[in-house]
Amino acid sequence: MMSVSTLASFDYLERLPGTTFRRLYQQPSTSLAIFRRMLPHLAKTFVMALLYMSKPLPLTDLDLWVQPSSKRQKDQALSLLSRLNIVTITAPSREDPQVVSLTKNFKSALQLALTGGGDHQSFGVPSSDVIEDVDxxxxxxxxxxxxxxxxxxxxxxxxxxxxxxxxxxxxxxxxxxxxxxxxxxxxxxxxxxxxxxxxxxxxxxxxxxxxxxxxxxxxxxxxxxxxxxxxxxxxxxxxxxxxxxxxxxxxxxxxxxxxxxxxxxxxxxxxxxxxxxxxxxxxxxTLTSDASALRSVSAGFDAALTAATGSKGFIIIETNYRLYAYTSSPLQIAVLSLFTKLSSRYPNMVSGRITRESIRQAISHGITSDQIISYLTTHAHPQLFKTAAAQAGGPVLPPTVVDQIRLWQIENERMKATPGFLFKEFENQKEYEGCAKYADEIGVLVWKSDAKRMFFVTRHEQLRDHIKSRKAK
Amino acid sequence: MNAVDGSDHYERAIEGPVPSLLVIVLDTNPHAWALLSSSLSLSKAVANLLVFINAHLAVNNANQVAVVASHSHRAVWLYPTPPSMSEDFDMNKAAASSLSDANKYRPFALIENSLVTSLRSLISTTTETDIATTSTTQMAGALTLALSYINKATIVFNDMDTSSKPAPTGLENTEPQIGLQSRILVVSVSGDLAHQYIPIMNTTFAAQRLRIPIDILKLAGDTVFLQQASDATKGIYMQLQNARGLLQYLMMAFLPDQTSRKHLVTPTQDVVDFRAACFCHRKVVDVGFVCSICLSIFCSPPEGALCLTCGTHLTMGDYGSKPAVMPRKKKKKRKLNGEGETHSGRGTPTPGD
Structure with missing residues (x-):
C-alpha cells in the first residue's frame, strides 16, 4: 500500500519542522510533487476529497466513508498526513467534535497546481530558442x-x-x-x-x-x-x-x-x-514518479541506464542457487560480485553461484539480505516474471533461495535493533489496553507484553497526545 | 525458523499502486444542456471536469485519461484527438499558447488545450438541422469508443510493462491486480435512451466481463439503462440534486480508483430499475413477451408470430391476450411457505444475476 515508503527522502521530509513545511507548500509544484510521491494511495484520496471542501470534515463523517475493515489503513493515512503537515486535526474536546481539514498553504497551492494560474512560475519557464542537436x-x-x-x-x-x-x-x-x-x-x-x-x-x-x-x-x-x-x-x-x-x-x-x-x-x-x-x-x-510509474513508463530510469545492455532485467536465478546475468556492463558485474561467487564470464553473460560464503562476505560488508533480495527482484529477467505470472502472481525469485539468503543472514544476526520508546507503568489494565490498541492502529507498535503491561513504539508524538486526551477525559 | 519461512516475505513481487485509466464520456446533447443552463452551464461543467481530470492525473504519474463526447448525432473523441489533417495546425497553436505559461503543470495545460479546442470545434460544426432532427445523444457509440480505447490502452500498457507478460485475452482470467486499471465515467444529462437499449446493454455486459466499472454521474434526466449499467459493472451511480456542487461530488465520489474503493463506502443506488426495452418499438416495458429461443423482448406479440430477431415461429396458446396471470391455486401453498411470496411477487427478471 505505502508507495515506496522506504525512500530516504521520505524520512528526511518527515523530520523537517512545521515551519519548513509551510514554506515548502507555498510552491504549487512542490505541493503537487509531495502529494504525488510521498503519500500512500488512500491518503491521496482523502486529500482530494478535502481539497474543495469549504468546511472542515468531522472525523465521524470520515469514519462513515471508510469501510470498517480498513480502519487501520485510514488511521495510518491520517497520521502520515498530519506528520507531513498536510492536514490538521483539531484536538478532541467535549464540546466540539474532532474535525479534519487541509492546511491552508497546502490547500491553496494544490488548488493552484490543479487549476493553473497565479504568478509563481514554479513549473519552469521554457526557453523559446530551439537547439536542434539536443534530443x-x-x-x-x-x-x-x-x-x-x-x-x-x-x-x-x-x-x-x-x-x-x-x-x-x-x-x-x-x-x-x-x-x-x-x-x-x-x-x-x-x-x-x-x-x-x-x-x-x-x-x-x-x-x-x-x-x-x-x-x-x-x-x-x-x-x-x-x-x-x-x-x-x-x-x-x-x-x-x-x-x-x-x-x-x-x-x-x-x-x-x-x-x-x-x-x-x-x-x-x-x-x-x-x-x-x-x-x-x-x-x-522522473524524480517525482514512483516505482510503478517507472516500470510502466518504458522510458524510466532503467531504460535510461540500461539502454546499453538492451533490456531491463537480466538476472536469472535458479533454485539450485545458480545465477546467470545477461549483462556485459562492468558496473553490474561489479555489483553482482559483491554477493555472488562468479565463476565464468562470456561476452554477454556471467554466471556464478550464490553461496553461504559469498553472502556472509556481503553481510560482513554491511549489506543486508533484504537489499540483496530487492536487488535481485528489481533486476530479475523477464523470464522469471513470466514464470511468476504463469503461476498467477507467484514469487519472482525461487522461495528456497530467498529463504536461504535470509537464513544466512540470521546466522550472524540474532538481534534486531529498533530505535523507539518504551511505555510502561500504566495505571490499570484498561488504560494499557486502550493505548496499546491505539498504537497498533496508527502503526507504530513494535512489541508489547500484556503480562508486564508495557509496549514499545517507534514514534511517540501522536501517542502522547492520545494519552493526554485520555487523561483529559 | 518459522519466522523466516513466512510466505509474506517473498510474495511482495510486484507492489505499489497500479496506474489507472479514466475514460470520461461527456454527454454534450445540446437540448439537455439548454434545459440545464440555469443551474449549470456546459462551460462551467467542463471547467469542473478539467480540474477533476487534473486531479486524476496528479494522483499517479502513470495515470491516463481520455474523453469522448457523446453528441446528438455522433460520438467524438475530445482527448486524445485522433490524428487528422488539421492536427499540425492545432498542435502548433496549442503549443504556442501553453508554452509561455510557467504557472501551469505542462501535462495539465496540454490536455486542457486539446480538450477545449476539440470541444469548440465540435460545437461549431453542429448545424441547426442536427439539433432539430434529434433530441437525444449517441451514448451507445460513445461507450463503445471508450471500451475499445481501454482495450487498446491495456494491450499497449502490458506490452510496455514487461514484454513477456501474456497478452490479455479479454476473457475473465485476465489478472485484475496487475496491469492498467480502467474505469468509465459517464456524465449524463439526457433522459430517454430507450432506442439504444440493445447496444447499451451490450457494452454494459462487455464492460462487466472486462471488470471495468461504469460510473454514472447524472446531472439531469433519468435513464433506466445507465442505472443498470452501473449496477451490473459495480460502478457508482449518483443523481445530483444540486448541480452546483459538481466538483465536490466528482472529487469525493468519482476520483477514488478501484484500489481505494476497496477501502471506501461507495455511493450506490438503493433501487435499481431493471426494466427492459422491447425490441420492436423500443418502449420500456414492465411485462412483455419473450421469445423462447433468443430471449428477445416484445411489448406485443410480433406480427405473424414470427420472432423479429431470430425468425422462429412462436406459438402462443392465448394469442393476443395479456400474459397469463398466476392461477389462484397457489394461495394455499403461500400460507404454508411464506417465502414463496417474494419470488413470485417480483415483476421482472433481473439481468445479470
Whole structure:
C-alpha cells in the first residue's frame, strides 16, 4: 500500500519542522510533487476529497466513508498526513467534535497546481530558442554517462578496481560521496566503500538519485543554501518536460548555483553554446514518479541506464542457487560480485553461484539480505516474471533461495535493533489496553507484553497526545 | 525458523499502486444542456471536469485519461484527438499558447488545450438541422469508443510493462491486480435512451466481463439503462440534486480508483430499475413477451408470430391476450411457505444475476 515508503527522502521530509513545511507548500509544484510521491494511495484520496471542501470534515463523517475493515489503513493515512503537515486535526474536546481539514498553504497551492494560474512560475519557464542537436537520445546518454561515472567511482573504491578510467565524477561529487560516508579515503591504500555505499549501490536508480540529492541538501546547508529553496527547486525539476529547454535567467541566484551541481550528477544538461538554457534529463524529470510509474513508463530510469545492455532485467536465478546475468556492463558485474561467487564470464553473460560464503562476505560488508533480495527482484529477467505470472502472481525469485539468503543472514544476526520508546507503568489494565490498541492502529507498535503491561513504539508524538486526551477525559 | 519461512516475505513481487485509466464520456446533447443552463452551464461543467481530470492525473504519474463526447448525432473523441489533417495546425497553436505559461503543470495545460479546442470545434460544426432532427445523444457509440480505447490502452500498457507478460485475452482470467486499471465515467444529462437499449446493454455486459466499472454521474434526466449499467459493472451511480456542487461530488465520489474503493463506502443506488426495452418499438416495458429461443423482448406479440430477431415461429396458446396471470391455486401453498411470496411477487427478471 505505502508507495515506496522506504525512500530516504521520505524520512528526511518527515523530520523537517512545521515551519519548513509551510514554506515548502507555498510552491504549487512542490505541493503537487509531495502529494504525488510521498503519500500512500488512500491518503491521496482523502486529500482530494478535502481539497474543495469549504468546511472542515468531522472525523465521524470520515469514519462513515471508510469501510470498517480498513480502519487501520485510514488511521495510518491520517497520521502520515498530519506528520507531513498536510492536514490538521483539531484536538478532541467535549464540546466540539474532532474535525479534519487541509492546511491552508497546502490547500491553496494544490488548488493552484490543479487549476493553473497565479504568478509563481514554479513549473519552469521554457526557453523559446530551439537547439536542434539536443534530443532525447542525447540526453539519456548524457545522464547515463554521468550517473554511471558516479556509480563506477563507488564500486571501484572496493579494493581491486575492475577498471579505472580517467573520467570519473568531478571533484565536488567525490567530496560529496566521501562526506556522505559512501566511500572513505585514506584508510586503506585505495580508499574503500562503506556500508552505506553498499546499500546505495543496491538501491533502485530513483532511490539512488534521491540519496545523493539528500546528502547534497544536508551539505547545502553548510554551503549557506536554504534547504527549502533547494527542495522546491528539485520538485520543480520533477515537473519539467523531458527534451525541452528551460530558461536559467528566471531562476534565483542560489538556484543558478545549484544547476552547476546538478550538471555533475547528470540531472540537467547545459549546452555549452547557450549557457542561459538548461535541459532536464530523465533522471530529473522522473524524480517525482514512483516505482510503478517507472516500470510502466518504458522510458524510466532503467531504460535510461540500461539502454546499453538492451533490456531491463537480466538476472536469472535458479533454485539450485545458480545465477546467470545477461549483462556485459562492468558496473553490474561489479555489483553482482559483491554477493555472488562468479565463476565464468562470456561476452554477454556471467554466471556464478550464490553461496553461504559469498553472502556472509556481503553481510560482513554491511549489506543486508533484504537489499540483496530487492536487488535481485528489481533486476530479475523477464523470464522469471513470466514464470511468476504463469503461476498467477507467484514469487519472482525461487522461495528456497530467498529463504536461504535470509537464513544466512540470521546466522550472524540474532538481534534486531529498533530505535523507539518504551511505555510502561500504566495505571490499570484498561488504560494499557486502550493505548496499546491505539498504537497498533496508527502503526507504530513494535512489541508489547500484556503480562508486564508495557509496549514499545517507534514514534511517540501522536501517542502522547492520545494519552493526554485520555487523561483529559 | 518459522519466522523466516513466512510466505509474506517473498510474495511482495510486484507492489505499489497500479496506474489507472479514466475514460470520461461527456454527454454534450445540446437540448439537455439548454434545459440545464440555469443551474449549470456546459462551460462551467467542463471547467469542473478539467480540474477533476487534473486531479486524476496528479494522483499517479502513470495515470491516463481520455474523453469522448457523446453528441446528438455522433460520438467524438475530445482527448486524445485522433490524428487528422488539421492536427499540425492545432498542435502548433496549442503549443504556442501553453508554452509561455510557467504557472501551469505542462501535462495539465496540454490536455486542457486539446480538450477545449476539440470541444469548440465540435460545437461549431453542429448545424441547426442536427439539433432539430434529434433530441437525444449517441451514448451507445460513445461507450463503445471508450471500451475499445481501454482495450487498446491495456494491450499497449502490458506490452510496455514487461514484454513477456501474456497478452490479455479479454476473457475473465485476465489478472485484475496487475496491469492498467480502467474505469468509465459517464456524465449524463439526457433522459430517454430507450432506442439504444440493445447496444447499451451490450457494452454494459462487455464492460462487466472486462471488470471495468461504469460510473454514472447524472446531472439531469433519468435513464433506466445507465442505472443498470452501473449496477451490473459495480460502478457508482449518483443523481445530483444540486448541480452546483459538481466538483465536490466528482472529487469525493468519482476520483477514488478501484484500489481505494476497496477501502471506501461507495455511493450506490438503493433501487435499481431493471426494466427492459422491447425490441420492436423500443418502449420500456414492465411485462412483455419473450421469445423462447433468443430471449428477445416484445411489448406485443410480433406480427405473424414470427420472432423479429431470430425468425422462429412462436406459438402462443392465448394469442393476443395479456400474459397469463398466476392461477389462484397457489394461495394455499403461500400460507404454508411464506417465502414463496417474494419470488413470485417480483415483476421482472433481473439481468445479470
Amino acid at each position: 532525447l537520445r542525447f540526453l539519456d546518454e548524457y545522464a547515463r554517462d554521468q550517473w554511471e561515472g558516479i556509480l563506477h567511482y563507488v564500486v571501484n573504491s572496493v579494493g581491486d578496481g575492475m577498471r579505472q578510467d580517467g573520467q570519473g565524477p568531478t571533484l565536488a561529487v567525490k567530496d560529496l560521496l566521501e562526506a556522505g560516508k559512501l566511500v572513505t579515503k585514506g584508510r586503506h591504500s585505495g580508499g574503500g566503500i562503506t556500508q552505506a555505499g553498499f546499500s546505495f549501490l543496491l538501491q533502485e536508480v530513483n532511490a539512488q538519485v534521491w540519496t545523493l540529492l539528500l546528502l547534497w541538501i544536508e551539505n547545502a546547508e553548510k554551503m549557506s543554501m536554504d534547504h527549502v529553496e533547494v527542495l522546491s527547486f528539485l520538485f520543480m525539476l520533477g515537473s519539467l518536460e523531458l527534451g525541452r529547454a528551460y530558461n536559467t535567467t528566471t531562476l534565483t541566484e542560489s538556484q543558478q548555483r545549484m544547476l552547476g551541481h546538478l550538471v555533475d550528477f547528470g540531472l540537467v544538461y547545459i549546452p555549452p553554446s547557450t549557457p542561459t538554457q538548461f535541459f532536464p534529463t530523465r533522471l530529473a524529470t
